[in-house]
Amino acid sequence: MEVWIWFLVFSISCRWSFGLVCLQCKSIISPRLCKRVTQCSDVEVCNVQRQINEFGEYVYDLGCYPKDTCTNVTSLSQPSLCTQCCDVDLCNHVACNAQDYPAHRGPICYNCQNPTPTGRCHDIEFCDPNKICSVASTTIFGDTLYTSSCELQHTCKLHQGPGLIGKRETEKSRSSENFNVCDTCCSVDLCNRDCQTAKQRTNGQWTEWYAWGSCSDTCGDGVQSRNRTCTNPSPTNGGVMCPGKENESRTCSQQMCPNDCSDVLKLGLSRGSGVYRITPWNTHRDVDVYCEMDTEGGGWTVFQRRWNGSVAFNRSFADYEGGFGSLDGEFWIGLGLLHSITSRGNMTLRVDMSLPDGTTGFDEYAGFYISPPDRYTFNVDSRINSGGMSDTYLLSDKRTRWDINHQPFSTYDRDVDHWSGNCAQYWGGGWWYNFCMYNNLNGPYNSDEFYYFSFKQTKPRSLKTSTMMLRLSY
The missing domain is CATH 2.20.100.10 (Thrombospondin type-1 (TSP1) repeat)
Known part of the structure; x- marks a missing residue:
């Protein structure tokens, strides 16, 4: 006797509780065509998984899935794979870019012609717009069972109100075996599970x-x-x-319309170095840029950054014009945007760099700007500040044929340098080449072609990091 009491208590305390009503089908060609439902537990959500069957066709599996492990996944390498989760009744009728229910339809109703106990009807039907849901209950041998279907609206008496459409109460002879308890109509999805859900309106x-x-x-x-x-x-x-x-x-x-990172600082929008949204002064296009707010007062717009070789800089002219990389890693901002920002006014160019042994240096030049497309020439006036630099091989030096000042931008697929060959193709990386160069901050990483002569003239001359940035000079 004690064992039975313990079992009863355990069963009551551990009984399965219910949650969402979700579509449940296997290998169906579209989620919205599924005509079976299941009652999930209260720790589950609705789920859709798209796969490719043995015939190479998209198919969908629908059902319940544990909410703590259900995640939305779309594979980039395998476009057939897709998993999506949702937490509203019948919400898995559409997922993974599949087609939705039509905009104009009647309600979705339970459809079980054979009498079933409440909660045991799993078939549904898509009603026509002129139909509603109906449910009737019958008592057989003391059990209340239900039949359900779609039914024409005019067969029910109209109820005063747009929700519950109507109800018919008919009773047959009350034998011990068979008599009707209710015959009710309602108008929203899944409202005809049983008579109580059909009658209770909120x-x-x-x-x-x-x-x-x-x-x-x-x-x-x-x-x-x-x-x-x-x-x-x-x-x-x-x-x-x-x-x-x-x-x-x-x-x-x-x-508050920052045109560059110097405006971000001036307008009091700074929250430290990081990514900010700006609107260049001569465009109406918002763009994200990286703002350096810790160096020499901040307000610097970074347009080139390298520090670990994770991004290849031997790129086409289109890549250099549009920009590449990631603002939270290595990147090139793009020649088009660089021209737009520098055309605003008098800009200061700053170049920070370091060597593998940890030695650091920097260079600053006034009068920095990039000319319009499609030459995008490099222009500076004179050096105004530096640290760890020599007095030779200046960016503004006009005495040598390796000077980059006033030179157009070259890449391996757009050779506009002054050498008989192709500097970008030979040395790697897009740059303002003349008769090639003595500065090349876009050269291959971990090579002697990634260097800055004013900083280090003896081999090995390869840099560890470089950052190129600009700031409006007030």
Whole structure:
């Protein structure tokens, strides 16, 4: 007797609790065509997995999945693989770019013609727009069983209100074996599981408005929006949807429009070195740049950075024009953007570098700018500051044929240097070559072609790191 009492207590305390209703099908050609549902536990969510079958066709598996391990995954190397999770009833009817339900349809209803206990009907039907859900209960040998289907709206008496469409109450002779308890209609998805869910209607109410979002444009007039949800409570079993709009927007203005990192500093927007969004003065296009805020007062816009060789710099002219790499690693900002920023006014160029033994140095030049496309010539006036540099091989030196000042930008596929050969192809990396060069901060990493003569003239001359950046001179 004690064993049975213990078993009963254990069963009650460990009983399975239920959560979402999700579509459940295997190897179906589209999630929205699945016509079977299952009741998940309260620790599961709805799931879709896309695969390729043995015939090379996309197929989908739908069902429940543990919420703590269910993740949205789309393989970049294998486009057929896709997994998506969601947490609303029937939400796995669309995923992985599959087609959605049509915009105009009737409700999705349980469809079981054979009497089943509540919760045991797993077939569904897509009703036509002129049909609604119906459910009828019958008592057989003391058990209440249900039949369900789609039914024409006009067969039910219209109820006053847009939610619960109507109901028919009919009773047959109450034998001990068979009599009807209810015959009810309702109009929202899965409302005809049993008579109780069909009869209980909850009208939706709005939550409070959520906070206004950020302004879409920090440069002049923009738009910000806020929203609320019809979940306080949500409409259920034919309940009325919340009246009014779910979203609203308004114009906003934040007169803070940084054209480069010096403006970020000037406008008080700095939060330390890192990635910031700017709008170059002669464009209406927002771009992300890396701002160096710790060097000599900050406000530097970094346009080249190398420190571990993870990004190849032997690139085409198109790559150098558009930019490449990652702002949180090695990168080149792009000649187009570099011209746009430097055309604003008098810019200072700063070059920081280090050697493998830890020795550091820097160079600064006034009057830095890059000419318009498609030559993108390099231009500086004179050196204004330096550390660890020699007084020879200056960027502004006009006495040698290796000087890069006023030289156009060359790459292996666009040879505009003054040498009979192709400097970029021979030495590697796009640069402002003359009769090749004595400075080449875009040369191959871990080689003698990655160097800066004013910093180190004796071999091995390869640099460890380099950073090129600019700042508006006020």
